[in-house]
Amino acid sequence: xxxxxxxxxxxxxxxxxxxxxxxxxxxxxxxxxxxxxxxxxxxxxxxxxxxxxxxxxxxxxxxxxxxxxxxxxxxxxxxxxxxxxxxxxxxxxxxxxxxxxxxxxxxxxxxxxxxxxxxxxxxxxxxxxxxxxxxxxxxxxxxxxxxxxxxxxxxxxxxxxxxxxxxxxxxxxxxxxxxxxxxxxxxxxxxxxxxxxxxxxxxxxxxxxxxxxxxxxxxxxxxxxxxxxxxxxxxxxxxxxxxxxxxxxxxxxxxxxxxxxxxxxxxxxxxxxxxxxxxxxxxxxxxxxxxxxxxxxxxxxxxxxxxxxxxxxxxxxxxxxxxxxxxxxxxxxxxxxxxxxxxxxxxxxxxxxxxxxxxxxxxxxxxxxxxxxxxxxxxxxxxxxxxxxxxxxxxxxxxxxxxxxxxxxxxxxxxxxxxxxxxxxxxxxxxxxxxxxxxxxxxxxxxxxxxxxxxxxxxxxxxxxxxxx
Amino acid sequence: xxxxxxxxxxxxxxxxxxxxxxxxxxxxxxxxxxxxxxxxxxxxxxxxxxxxxxxxxxxxxxxxxxxxxxxxxxxxxxxxxxxxxxxxxxxxxxxxxxxxxxxxxxxxxxxxxxxxxxxxxxx
Numbered sequence: 001x002x003x004x005x006x007x008x009x010x011x012x013x014x015x016x017x018x019x020x021x022x023x024x025x026x027x028x029x030x031x032x033x034x035x036x037x038x039x040x041x042x043x044x045x046x047x048x049x050x051x052x053x054x055x056x057x058x059x060x061x062x063x064x065x066x067x068x069x070x071x072x073x074x075x076x077x078x079x080x081x082x083x084x085x086x087x088x089x090x091x092x093x094x095x096x097x098x099x100x101x102x103x104x105x106x107x108x109x110x111x112x113x114x115x116x117x118x119x120x121x122x123x124x125x126x127x128x129x130x131x132x133x134x135x136x137x138x139x140x141x142x143x144x145x146x147x148x149x150x151x152x153x154x155x156x157x158x159x160x161x162x163x164x165x166x167x168x169x170x171x172x173x174x175x176x177x178x179x180x181x182x183x184x185x186x187x188x189x190x191x192x193x194x195x196x197x198x199x200x201x202x203x204x205x206x207x208x209x210x211x212x213x214x215x216x217x218x219x220x221x222x223x224x225x226x227x228x229x230x231x232x233x234x235x236x237x238x239x240x241x242x243x244x245x246x247x248x249x250x251x252x253x254x255x256x257x258x259x260x261x262x263x264x265x266x267x268x269x270x271x272x273x274x275x276x277x278x279x280x281x282x283x284x285x286x287x288x289x290x291x292x293x294x295x296x297x298x299x300x301x302x303x304x305x306x307x308x309x310x311x312x313x314x315x316x317x318x319x320x321x322x323x324x325x326x327x328x329x330x331x332x333x334x335x336x337x338x339x340x341x342x343x344x345x346x347x348x349x350x351x352x353x354x355x356x357x358x359x360x361x362x363x364x365x366x367x368x369x370x371x372x373x374x375x376x377x378x379x380x381x382x383x384x385x386x387x388x389x390x391x392x393x394x395x396x397x398x399x400x401x402x403x404x405x406x407x408x409x410x411x412x413x414x415x416x417x418x419x420x421x422x423x424x425x426x427x428x429x430x431x432x433x434x435x436x437x438x439x440x441x442x443x444x445x446x447x448x449x450x451x452x453x454x455x456x457x458x459x460x461x462x463x464x465x466x467x468x469x
Numbered sequence: 470x471x472x473x474x475x476x477x478x479x480x481x482x483x484x485x486x487x488x489x490x491x492x493x494x495x496x497x498x499x500x501x502x503x504x505x506x507x508x509x510x511x512x513x514x515x516x517x518x519x520x521x522x523x524x525x526x527x528x529x530x531x532x533x534x535x536x537x538x539x540x541x542x543x544x545x546x547x548x549x550x551x552x553x554x555x556x557x558x559x560x561x562x563x564x565x566x567x568x569x570x571x572x573x574x575x576x577x578x579x580x581x582x583x584x585x586x587x588x589x590x591x592x
Contacts, residue, residue, distance in 0.1 A: 251524065254574070259482035261575030269578050271489045290575070330571050333580050 028102050029088030029095030035109065036085055039078045046071040046120065053182065057197050060180035063123055070123070074116050081105050110146070110154055114138070118161040125183035126176060127166045130202045135162055137206055140213060243304065250301050254294060261290045299433035302362055306440045314356040317468040320385055320392060321346050323357055327364045328383055334369065339378045342368065347386035351467040355445045360394075360465060363441045366434045367396035367461045375400030375458070388464060391447055395462030402455040411451060412439040438463060472589050475499040475516035477507035477534065478550065479525040483574075487520065490578040496585070504530035508537050516545065517589055520572070523551040535568060546588050550574055 050067035053059040084105050088095040095102060117138055124131050135158060142158075143151045168174035181194030266272060268283040275283065328344045335342035353360070364383065371381045375398045382397045403411065412435050435449075438461075442449040447464035474496045476487045481502070488498045499514045501507035503525055511519065519538060523531035535547050546569030569588060572581060 255480055256482075258574035259480050259486065262483060262486035262578075265575065265578050266486050266489050269490070271493050271578070294575075330573070333570075333572065333577075333584070337577060337580060 028099060029085065029091060032081070032085045032102055032106055033089045035106070036078055036082050039074065039081075039109070039113070043071045043075040043078065046074070053179075053198070057181065057194050057201075059182050059194060059198070061177070062179040062182060063177065066123055067120070070116055070119055074112065077109070077112050081109050107150075110142070111157065114154065114158045114161055117158075118165055121162075122165055122169075122174065123177050123179075125178050126169045128178065128183040130199045131182075132162075133202065133206050137209060140210065144213065144217065246304050247301065250297050253297055257290055257294055257297075261287060261294075264290070296433075299437060302437045303433065303440075306359070306437065306444060311356055311359070311444050314358075315354060316357065318353050318355050318357050318360060318465075320350055320353055320360075320394070323361055324364060324383055324385055324394070327361050327368065331365060331368045331372070334372055335381060338372055338375070340372055340375060340381050341379075342372075342381045343383070345382055345384045347384070349387065350385055351387055351392055351469060353392045353465045354468040355465045359441045359444065363438045363463055364394060364396065366438050370434060370461070371396050371398035371400060371459070374398070387467070390467055391464035392467050393462050393464050395460050397458065397460045399458040402457055402459055403451070403453040404455055408451055408453060411435055412449060435461075471495065471497050472517040472585075473497040473499060473514055474585065475501065475507065475511055475514065475519045476521075477501045477504065477510075477519065477525075478522040479503055480522070483522070483550070487576075487581075490582060491585075494582045494586070504534040504537070507534055508541065511538060511543060512541060518546045518548065518569075518585060519543070520548045520550060523549050539567065546570075548572055548584075550576065 047068050050062060050064045050071075054062050054064050085102065088098065088102060117134060121129060121131055121135070126132075138158060139151075139155050142154050146154065165174065169176045181192050182198050184191065184195055264283050264287050267275065268280060268287065324344055324346070328342060332342055368381065368383065371379075375381065380399050383394070384397065385392060385394045387393075439449045442463040442465070445465045447466065449461070449463040451459060451461050453459035472495075474487075474491050476484050476491075476498060477500075478484050478487075479502050484500045484502075488500065491498045499510050499516055501510045504521075507519075507521065521531045521534050525531065531549055531551070535549070538547060547567070549568050549571045551571055551573060570584060572584075
């Protein structure tokens, strides 16, 4: 039987799976204590009801003594449960430490409840008694109080007892009790007034209990829905706040890094006088580390954006030729630094795509910078776009160092940088997040990412985005 | 004739780094720390080219300034300095601004000087 682990103040537990509806805000010790109190009331009510039926409604043949004995058994069992449960009332830590014991007490108590109910039903007429509706009520109570798994277990147990009673009475294995006035008269004779009173009292009681229970449940559900709405609003606000903060933090980190890097470039370029070999080497190393840091910050920002969960609102029809032209233009400086020829080839009749422009730019820029990094100086890098069914494929081809086949499958996993093993480009900076980001961008657009590569001949990285029409 | 470059950036170290390189390469340099100041300096010194930071004090003042420079009749090349994440984050279409080019921070001084010299020689 699954039970509550959370402290009373944890309201978020309301819709957790495999948790009972009632008492979610209470810990195990408190819940058991509440059940025990209710069970004492039930035992007393059984005796009062039997006396009332015998002496006020004039039900004949009702075994009041047996009823009282049954109530006494229930009362005594409940006393034992009370003695066990009392020390854990209001003590979450202690109750949690003895969780197994408390669950055992609950299990045994509920099993005794079903047994008592079956015996009580037997005493008031078995399958002919209007009291059998209390079984349904008990099932409802079980589903409210217990976890779903435990409810089904107990309902099966209760049904088995009920079936035993009905079949046993039918086959004569169990002696039948039909108190006069508590069950309908056999044959077509007029209805007994006492039976009418019994039916009215039992059904009235059931109606009232079910109404109370259901209105309580509905209130719980409404409260839960309200809490959920409030939590969602709060989550949205926190998410926006987190994004804004992250962006500000990243920008404020990048700015000084950029300034330091430019000052180092000036030093390295001899604008403050010539450097000796050691000074030049250290300046280069400092620049290299700064480039690594900048790339990592950039990747972090892209991942944060992808995980923000509100990409749908940014989706729009994208003019791919224009976008690709801009990305290629923006990266020409980088390509020129390595004497690469960076060109753009667009297929005729290229369809517009549906997507988030800044992410598509990011994906293409990522492929280009990778191609620049992993192609020996003076290489050739081509950006292409073409229609592919209901998608448009964008790819970047280089004639760089290539990737071994065994490494290609790991390329799109976090923090994997297979090129690091290649001597010619071993010092290329990178966080290992770039291709993961492109993969997530492609997936966010319902497309895929793939690579074809041959060592020392080059690679083609591509991804697909859906066509707009 | 000595060409004048106006650099607009809210980071004094970036302005200082640009000044050192540009002056060493024979340019005259004007500076401003924000968009409004940049506009005033541009009207006063009439630069041959402008280099402007896209994000100043966490606001996209670069795009605004590029537009304003056009409005006051500046016809020379405008280059934007940008951190890679900013154009993506703010979805800024730099092509709409009629820019001569974009330098991603940190700028390589050799590329910067070569680009400026080529552009201003053609002009």
